[in-house]
Amino acid sequence: MNVIPLNPTPGSKWDASPKPVEREFVRRVNEGGVACTVRDTRGQEIAAACGQLAAEG
Known part of the structure; x- marks a missing residue:
């Protein structure tokens, strides 16, 4: 599972x-036998997340 923090x-x-x-969530998921990592956030400078762009103005 890839966890992506909200921008x-x-x-x-x-x-x-x-x-x-965030770390506790990942620890519990891993402890349950599911590989889980936190991905780097990107796109904050353009208000992007999960393929979406925020409207400005």
């Missing part, structure tokens, strides 16, 4: 989980 975008009520929460 914060202006006006969104959602935010990425704190790093300790």
